[in-house]
Amino acid sequence: MTFDPLMLFHLGAALVCFVLGAVVGSFVNVCIYRLPWQKSILWPGSHCPRCLRPIAARDNLPIVGWIALGGKCRGCGLSISPRYPLIEALVGALFALAYSSFVVYGGYRLLEPAAFLRAGYHAILIVLLVIATFIDYDYYLIPDSVTVTGMVLGLGLGTLFPGVRPEPVGAATALEGLTQGLLGWAVGGGVVWVVRWLGGLVFRREAMGFGDVTLLAMIGSFLGWQAALLTFFLAPFFGLAHVLVRLCRLAAQRLLRRPPTGADREIPFGPYLSLAALTLMLGWPWIWPGWAKRLFQMLGEISGIFS
């Protein structure tokens, strides 16, 4: 194996991003735990829910803190869910991937500040999507405090730094940046809203929650309308595995002659919208030039024929 100092540098930097992401991940845990209850995310500090013992700074270290405690509270021995360190590791891994996609393979010169700006911009969306995913998974809701904050950030940062979004939504001026953001916001929110409305007409029940409308509007305001549209069509494929598990359970209940409960019929869509958005976002340097660009050109030509 040849020694490549540049590769070594990128590996080191990706590791730094992982650690940074894990630290942010412990804040993400606090948000997932407190936002559905509209509790403050800043005060009070983390404490054990049973013995109320505050969690010491050394035990609060992401991932390693949980391992050192053996997954139990130091005061009363209440077990702490492994989901906490797993979410910290997940955010860490996603931050490292964002570094790889936007700094290493983003088409920038080495250490160009714009590359880090672009990675940071997408890291904010990563944080919002992970928070939305786990709250939606737990409670079948996505708080506006996540999505509205995200819309403001996506639109605002895209206006302040017009070049922060990659092709085809990169902009040269603040006005262009704002326009791209608003277009993404409208298409993202609009497509879910229309399908939700049609679903209501056909099935006479809520097909998708309003939280999904605001979630894809937020994704669109960050990533632009093309990525928002692709997210919407990719998400059901990610949800398919979840649907199959549910169908097996329903079939088992039918065999056992147990009446199905309402919860067995519902599947949160937010986690799969988030998963699709993350996949497209991190794969964008390959997906856009690889096939998405041609797809949208073709759609443009088709709509040109009919217009």
Ligand SMILES: [Zn+2]
């Ligand atoms: Zn305790």
